[in-house]
Amino acid sequence: MQAWRVHRNGEPGEVMRLEEVDRPVPGAGQLLVRVRAANVNFPDALMVRGKYQVQPPLPFTPGVEICGETADGRRIIGNPALPYGGFAEYAVVDEAAALPAPEALDDAEAAALHIGYQTGWFALHRRARLTAGETLLVHAAAGGVGSAAVQLGRAAGARVIGVVSGPDKARAARGLGCDVVVDRRSEDVVAAVKEATGGRGADVVYDPVGGDAYTWSAKCVAFEGRILVVGFASGTVPAPALHHALVKNYAILGVHWGLYVRKDPAAVLDCHDRLTTLAAQGVVKPLISERVPLAGAADAVRRVADGTTTGRLAVLPGAPPGEDTDRSAAVREGAGR
Template sequence: APSEMCIRDSLQRGETLLVHAAAGGVGSAAVQLGKAAGAQVIGVVGGPDKAAVARELGCDLVIDRRSEDIVAAVKEATGGRGADVVYDPVGGDAYAKSAKCVAFEGRILVVGFASGVIPTPALNHALVKNYSVVGLHWGLYNTKDPAAVRACHEELTKLAEQGVVKPLISERVTMAGAADAVQRVADGTSTGRIVVLPGGAR
């Protein structure tokens, strides 16, 4: 739902969306929603296995942050303009790179800090480049605007029924394997979502 809320309100058809952690749980949703909105989607991943997943999700361009220069690749892909919208659930260095390749009047959507490092944006940079930094704390909508939560749920359900979006589930584990699964997510080695099955469910 955070992906849907951010992208629905921020992205216009024909714009370029840059998604960090594009093979992850929220990133994979952002990629699919970006494509559904008619955007050119650039996915940033860590490693060739995740790059393959991002391509399968529909990314028009995949950048491996471990072996490629994110800023140069985004600038080249956009003819020097940069990304109109950046979806950042990572923070840290990902945010720093985003600020260097966001377009004039672009938007950086701050969704989380999976890297463990909370960036400190230089507001003078936002001023001279005319871009916005937009935060999203999804839980606040439950108290501030619960109707938005219902609307997002309805819209996402409709997109799922139409086959426009499909949650990426990389594996299913039993409750006994839950701790290891959480550790893989924390280590950044997982892709998509890992489903924990209660009891003996399959």
């Protein structure tokens, strides 16, 4: 089979190599899965660079989120058991972590209704206790993680303000349903949020970016607001001024979805059921901006790492080069409406 492998850490375009390898052999309690779609996540780039908190042994195949087919014909989604990741024709998944793929979604969409949406669900509902009528501020609102939070926030009855970079992402954020969109390249984020909320600020802030985004968040969070620390896509880990949190009376909440997988797996299963229901109702639908063949995986990882993409990029191991070009263009056009 074909699989992308990393023999040394570095930039995706330099160290990811497409190779012919044997199919992985699943261990006890594991499944061999034919990969139907693998979504590109920011942690894929961090793993390739050797900068993720959990680092698989070299060599490894990246790809932390897939929709696949088991030997007995079940369509499932899940996180591959590294080092046998999803950017390959076959991957290995722990049987306990294999979830039924939502019937309402295609393969790429089904794969994306996992890490980002589960993270968003636990962040908004378990950590921040978001309620209807509150204002939710989402940084990187047109990205893979942010777009999930936007849809989940709207499903919860919140008013959503999306922060984006550039007019194309602003159009995508409006298409996702943001009530207010702020372009950080041309607008003062703090002033825009204060104006949109009548000076009160945002009740909940969803921050997968860190760096300047966190600084803005602390300045425009409301009284008794909650800042959700989801990730650091900017590459800068902020150092919160705790005296500021004390004086303004807001909470800083960490969100690590992987801990729920280990410490409360029943909650993960319940969350999957809730997300599947929302997908069936058409309330949430992952934004897949581009579908690429297996040969395009390294370039897709690079672009996600560079922050130039909108929504999710999906790798389809069974698709020949160029097969899905027209569909990808249609998806991008629809997202910009």
